[in-house]
Amino acid sequence: xxxxxxxxxxxxxxxxxxxxxxxxxxxxxxxxxxxxxxxxxxxxxxxxxxxxxxxxxxxxxxxxxxxxxxxxxxxxxxxxxxxxxxxxxxxxxxxxxxxx
Numbered sequence: 001x002x003x004x005x006x007x008x009x010x011x012x013x014x015x016x017x018x019x020x021x022x023x024x025x026x027x028x029x030x031x032x033x034x035x036x037x038x039x040x041x042x043x044x045x046x047x048x049x050x051x052x053x054x055x056x057x058x059x060x061x062x063x064x065x066x067x068x069x070x071x072x073x074x075x076x077x078x079x080x081x082x083x084x085x086x087x088x089x090x091x092x093x094x095x096x097x098x099x100x
Contacts, residue, residue, distance in 0.1 A: 030091055032061045039082050040074055047072040060086060060099065067100045 036057035044052035048070040050059055059065040060082065068079040083099040090096050 028092065030061055032086065032089055032091060033057050035085060035089075036060055036082055039078055039085065040068075040071060041078065043073050045073060061091070061097070063097060066098070069100075 033054070034057075037054050040053040040057060042053050046052065048056045050056040050070075053071075056065065056068075056071060060068060068074065068082040071079065074082075086097045086099045088096060
């Protein structure tokens, strides 16, 4: 009986610690990355120099790349949509990017 009580107490303490850790250690992801990834063709060819469409989307949103023209597969319409989206949608810091 003592073992059951001890396990319940340990479980409660660990659950509380996990709840606190979830609150303070949360990693916030910029949702613009997912939107840009969806606008890219999704072939993950690596022709842009990044490991796939998600990698290029991250580079665009973080400002590492200033033009979606690095994607050799995407249509000009898709590239324009990406540029327009990033130029008009602010990030978590409240600033829009200047994508050509």
